[in-house]
Structure formats: structure tokens, C-alpha cells
Amino acid sequence: MELLFLAHRAPFPPDRGDKIRSYHVLRYLASRAKVHLVAFGETEADFDVPPVLAERLASVAIVRRDKAQAVAALEALATRRPVSLTAFGSKAMRDAVARVRADAVYCFSGQMAQYLPTDVPTVMDFVDVDSAKFAGFGESGSLPMRWMMRREARMLGAFERQVAGNVRASVFVSEAEAALFRSGGGRGRIEAVENGIDAAAFDPARALPSMRTGEDKTPLIVFTGQMDYRPNIEAVTWFAADVLPLLRTGFPTLQFAIVGRAPTAAVQALAGDGVIVTGAVDDVRPWLAAADVCVAPLKLARGIQNKVLEAMAMARPVVASVAAAEGIDHGGTLQVADDAADHAAQIAGLLSDPHAAAALGASARERVLARYDWDARLAPLDALLGLAA
Incomplete structure (x- = not known):
């Protein structure tokens, strides 16, 4: 099976919350299908594919993303779109996606749904309900910032619901997030696919460099x-x-x-x-x-x-x-x-x-x-x- 894996950030190195999830999902899927990775990269580390993944992936295309947030905000206001989408808008990304022929798509993060092929079965991993996050941001801060956050929540929420109605399934990181999306009008198949943990790596029995001396009793x-x-x-x-x-x-x-x-x-x-x-x-x-x-x-x-x-x-x-x-x-x-x-x-x-x-x-x-x-x-x-x- 040929699978396109879309991600708003390269899933490596797995050193922050979203990358930890996308890395392990990518690793899991690459053991079960021929996976073509297409993702944005922001730092040089994002272009360095770990050997354990490189040997498993059918192809890799990392597209540099360097659009300033202020530019994305102006584009959003001019085009009446969410900043979350204009910030990740890219012709180079659209071209990279068009070069891949796949039987199915795994799309990681709502920002990437703007690149989805129209005729390929897709699982949309929203991870969290991002529109709800922006709604929370809209409750504090300066008046212009509150207005911008509320605008983002409203427009992004409409986009999320539209995407969910057009894909095979929408997944969230917890049942609480899935329930929140349903309660906000999300339709279609909505599932929770939770995060895990690499308990072998995060093992207190492993020898690790000490941050403290044995005599240090400071809490x-x-x-x-x-x-x-x-x-x-x-x-x-x-x-x-x-x-x-x-x-x-x-x-x-x-x-x-x-x-x-x-x-x-x-x-x-x-x-x-x-x-x-x-x-x-x-x-x-x-x-x-x-x-x-x-x-x-x-x-x-x-x-x-x-x-x-x-x-x-x-x-x-x-x-x-x-x-x-x-x-x-x-x-x-x-x-x-x-x-x-x-x-x-x-x-x-x-x-x-x-x-x-x-x-x-x-x-x-x-x-x-x-x-x-x-x-x-x-x-x-x-x-x-x-x-x-």
C-alpha cells in the first residue's frame, strides 16, 4: 500500500509534543506500508532524516517554511482565511504533494488539510481541537489580540468541520478532545487515537548524567x-x-x-x-x-x-x-x-x-x-x- 504522510512539521527530531506524536505515528505506519513523507521544515535539524526512518520510507520531501507570522496575518485578513492556513500556505508544498501518488493519506495537523487530494481516502489527525485553543486565547490579552484570536477560532472551527465531513475519519489525541469536537458540530467518523510513551527510553533505571551531587539536598x-x-x-x-x-x-x-x-x-x-x-x-x-x-x-x-x-x-x-x-x-x-x-x-x-x-x-x-x-x-x-x- 502506498501511503502519503503529510505533516506541518518534520516529525524529527522527536523533541516537542507534536513531533513526538508524528514521529511515532510515522514509524508505526512505515512498518505497515510504503510511506511517502511530505512535511515542512523550519530548522536544519528538520532536514536530517534519522537513519531508522530513512531506511523505511519510500520517499521524503521536506519543504522549507520561513513565512513570517506578520505576513501570514496580513494574508489571512486579505483573503478572509484563518492565519493557521495562510501561515502554512506554500506553492512548493502543493507541488511536492502533487508529485506523490498514494492509495491513502494520513494528514497530521489541520494546517495541512488544505493540501489534501480530493479523490484519496484520508485519515485526518487533528491532534487537538485547535479552534478551541484559539477561543481560549481570545479570553485575555489586548483588545486587538482578543479580536484576532476569536476570528481565528471562528474561521478555523468552520474549516475543521468542513474537513471532517470530507475525510474517512478524523482522529484526536484523547476522547475528551474528540467529544469536544463532536459537541462543536463536528461530523463524520470521529475517533480518539491516544499518545503513547517510549517507556524504554524514559526509564529511571537507565544510567543518565547526574544533574546533582549526592550531597545536594536542595528541593x-x-x-x-x-x-x-x-x-x-x-x-x-x-x-x-x-x-x-x-x-x-x-x-x-x-x-x-x-x-x-x-x-x-x-x-x-x-x-x-x-x-x-x-x-x-x-x-x-x-x-x-x-x-x-x-x-x-x-x-x-x-x-x-x-x-x-x-x-x-x-x-x-x-x-x-x-x-x-x-x-x-x-x-x-x-x-x-x-x-x-x-x-x-x-x-x-x-x-x-x-x-x-x-x-x-x-x-x-x-x-x-x-x-x-x-x-x-x-x-x-x-x-x-x-x-x-
Whole structure:
């Protein structure tokens, strides 16, 4: 079977949430079909196909994307289209797609639906309901920005529903996202295909470079994520301002590490007074291994948070917001917090009781092993795409 895999970002290296999902889906499908990858690339690393994938793929076309966001916004206003589409509008991409002849299409992320062939069965992986994310953004900020976000939510939502009505199936990263799309008027076959976790890679038993000496007893809280992504920026800013002061009454030497690439000026400004901003790191696992508690205090979160699964796989105790925990079937193996006082109380409880914290982390890893194996999570794609097992 010839399969076209479309992606808004090259699925490698798998070092951020969307790329982690697209990488593992691509790897899975390439073991079952002749896959032609067509994707956008933004950095030089995006053009470096890992050997494990290169030997499995029938062809690869990475199209450079360097359109400025301001240009995309002006195009959107002039053409009455969502910015999400004009930002990824490209004749070079259209030409690359036209060169591939395929029996079916797997389209990753709604931005790429504008390139779908009209006569080929397609599985549309929206991942999250992006229009709902923009609706959330439209509730705060300056008046012009709120207007732009609400416009995006309205126009992108209409596009998402149109696409869903024309494809074989639409998939989302969690049943909560799928239900949200249905409730917003989404039609057609709508399924949840969850994320998994590479539990062999994220294994606390593996030898990892140590971030701390054996004598270092300073409590360490860790947050991981792409640090130019608005929900992550808002999460760490709120945590540093509202939660850390409460924690420092009992743990004055406590450190909070913000681990992730491309920190904005607002994130970098948090550094100091016990807050560490690492920027890009080669490997997040040493930071997770060193953490006394991992946190995910996101106010706005869509689908399954890979950062939470990774911390759970590393047997770390996790305190997550309601939004960050919603898509994960954790079975009580992480702690869910609401406001700042609740976050502080739950984190303090874990820091004060290392045995309870270790037990929670161990149960989290057991849950991940039982529930989030990648091949098991992706198995429904066989039937959706008509692939042989």
C-alpha cells in the first residue's frame, strides 16, 4: 500500500509534543506500508532524516517554511482565511504533494488539510481541537489580540468541520478532545487515537548524567516544555509568581527549573532567585531524574500532555493542573491541583514525605507501562487506513 504522510512539521527530531506524536505515528505506519513523507521544515535539524526512518520510507520531501507570522496575518485578513492556513500556505508544498501518488493519506495537523487530494481516502489527525485553543486565547490579552484570536477560532472551527465531513475519519489525541469536537458540530467518523510513551527510553533505571551531587539536598521542581508556546509561558509565569512564594515559606532553598528550548524574554526574566531557565537541552531525562517533583500547571491544555507522560515514565511524582491532567487516564497515579494554594499544598506534601513521593512515582510508571505503549495506542490506525496488521 502506498501511503502519503503529510505533516506541518518534520516529525524529527522527536523533541516537542507534536513531533513526538508524528514521529511515532510515522514509524508505526512505515512498518505497515510504503510511506511517502511530505512535511515542512523550519530548522536544519528538520532536514536530517534519522537513519531508522530513512531506511523505511519510500520517499521524503521536506519543504522549507520561513513565512513570517506578520505576513501570514496580513494574508489571512486579505483573503478572509484563518492565519493557521495562510501561515502554512506554500506553492512548493502543493507541488511536492502533487508529485506523490498514494492509495491513502494520513494528514497530521489541520494546517495541512488544505493540501489534501480530493479523490484519496484520508485519515485526518487533528491532534487537538485547535479552534478551541484559539477561543481560549481570545479570553485575555489586548483588545486587538482578543479580536484576532476569536476570528481565528471562528474561521478555523468552520474549516475543521468542513474537513471532517470530507475525510474517512478524523482522529484526536484523547476522547475528551474528540467529544469536544463532536459537541462543536463536528461530523463524520470521529475517533480518539491516544499518545503513547517510549517507556524504554524514559526509564529511571537507565544510567543518565547526574544533574546533582549526592550531597545536594536542595528541593528541585521541574517543568519541561517548548518555552515559546503561550500556554507553557503562562504556566511557568503563574507558577513562579503565585505558587513559589507559598512553597518558600516551608522550603526557602527550593529551586524551580524551567527546561525547554526557545524561552521568550518573559521566561528568561524569571531566572534568578531560585528559578533556573535552561534553554534548549540535549536530553530532558537527567532533569526529570533529578526532580523531587515534576509540575504541569497549565491553565490551557489540549489533549494529552507528553511532558506529564514522560515524568510519569521516569517514576517522578507529578502535580498537574486540572487542564493538564484531563486527557490522561492516570488512575490516581498523579496529583491534580486547582488554584495556587492547592498546588503549593500538594507539592509541599510530596517534598515533606519522600517515601510517599517515591511510591506515587513508582505507581505512575506502572500505569504508563500498562496503559501507554505506543504500538497498542496506534493499533486503531490499521483499520482506519485499511492496513494489514
